Amino acid sequence: MGQQSVSNSRELKDAFSLFNQASDQLADSYRTLEDRVTQLTGELAIERSRRYVRDSDNEQVIRRFEGLLDALPAAVIVLDGDGYVQQCNRAATELIGEPLLSVLWRDVVARAFQSTACGDDVPLVDGRIVNIATRPAFDAPGQIILLTDVTEARAMQALLSRHQRLSAMGEMVASIAHQIRTPLASGLLYAFHLKRDDLDQGRRSRYAEQIVSRLKHLEHLVDDMLVFARGGNFSADQINLTILLDELKQMMAPQLEDRACELEIINVNDVKIGGHHEALSAVLQNLVLNAIQACDKRDVFVEEQVRGHVIVECRNVTDETIDIFITDNGHGISVGMQERIFEPFFTTKPQGTGLGLAVVQAVVHAHDGAIWIESSSDKLHGGTTFAIRLPLFKAVAGK
The missing domain is CATH 3.30.565.10 (Histidine kinase-like ATPase, C-terminal domain)
Structure with a gap:
């Protein structure tokens, strides 16, 4: 009986020892797990912080891009692959008028532009002239359209061209006088001969033809000068x-x-x-x-x-x-x-x-x-x- 009691006591002691070892191992595992959770939590916080920074940077870049787009003096219109206006800046709205976003570009053209045009400069319905340049979208189907109001520039160019032509004509006054004087003098000479009483009909007709020829020459000269002065109109x-x-x-x-x-x-x-x-x-x-x-x-x-x-x-x-x-x-x-x-x-x-x-x-x-x-x-x-x-x-x- 005494031996059995001793045996039970030893087994109980071993069981407590095993329990203590298991408890220590469990505690170590828990601490390891806790350390790992702490590490992962820190890494997650860092990644969240990085993502927040990236999102903030992207949002800042987008806002900066949109601000830059609105600050451009030229009108910028982005079309998607189906020809609808996907994006536009403030200048485009002011130049063409609303609606623009999500509208088919062909409909915008019919509303805002005159029916026909020639060249890259096209007139709007209000009379302003815009220059159109197109580029393909960078990484997606569609098109980027750049509209520049060149009304004042074209008016200045026309004025400068007119002044240049007038200046050129001013420099040619001496040549013009010579060009006019020669046929005019010939015509006057033939007209003077027509006053002669002893002039036969044949010579009178020839002199009259010469006068008409000189006058036509003068008319041609004046017509050419007018076309030259008219220039780009x-x-x-x-x-x-x-x-x-x-x-x-x-x-x-x-x-x-x-x-x-x-x-x-x-x-x-x-x-x-x-x-x-x-x-x-x-x-x-x-x-x-x-x-x-x-x-x-x-x-x-x-x-x-x-x-x-x-x-x-x-x-x-x-x-x-x-x-x-x-x-x-x-x-x-x-x-x-x-x-x-x-x-x-x-x-x-x-x-x-x-x-x-x-x-x-x-x-x-x-x-x-x-x-x-x-x-x-x-x-x-x-x-x-x-x-x-x-x-x-x-x-x-x-x-």
Whole structure:
């Protein structure tokens, strides 16, 4: 009995010892777990703090970007992939008016812009002129549209251009006086002869014709001066290029009747250009007439008469422009003359006003176009090409 009691006491003691060991292990595990929880809590707090900083930075960047966007003087409009206005700045709202956000851009164009336009400068319904530039969105479908109000800038450019033309005309007063005095003096001389009583009818008719010729020359000179002074004040109409060239062929037919020269027109482009119909028609007629007259002088350089050939060819069509080339097989133009060919009152023709090509250049530039010359004065392989680049007609919605 005593041995059994001792045995139970030892087992109880071992059980308490095991319990104490388990308790110590549990306490150690709890402390380890507690330390780990503390560590994770600290890490979580740090990550939350970092995320808060990142969110704050992102929000600050967004606010800064929106503030910068609103501070821009130009109107900025962002379209999504479906063509709806996704974002715009204050300048866009002030320029075009509301509603803008979530509105189809095509509807905005129909509401705010005039129905037709030519070039990158387009008019609003209130008369202001804006320049449109587009860029693709950086990382998503859509488009970024930049609208700049250039009304005052274009008005200043027109005023500066007008002042420059007036200044140029002021410098040309002496040349103008000479240009007018010569035909005027001739006309007065012939008119004085008409007063003679002994003048027969044949000579009287010839003198009258000479007076009319001098007066027409003066009229042509004045007309050219007016067009040159008018400069960029041309409307932007829709002109069918094929019709314009057909009219050109009809208008030049009388000039070709008594000359050994043929006119060939090459155009496979069914396009419309933007500009003033009469002014551009006059430009083409002037260049083609010059080409025909250049062909008349071909026999000066070669022993045999070579039939003149003038080609009007349209090519190099892009989304914005088309090039028109007027080429002759005439005597060509020297390099020295090419440098002065567009100067007002510079001419090589005895009866020329010297304003024809100056007017041509002024009209082309007024249409936001360009003109250049390619010529060879080689006696056997001469010829001249005048090239003009004109803008195509574009509707605002097409931009």
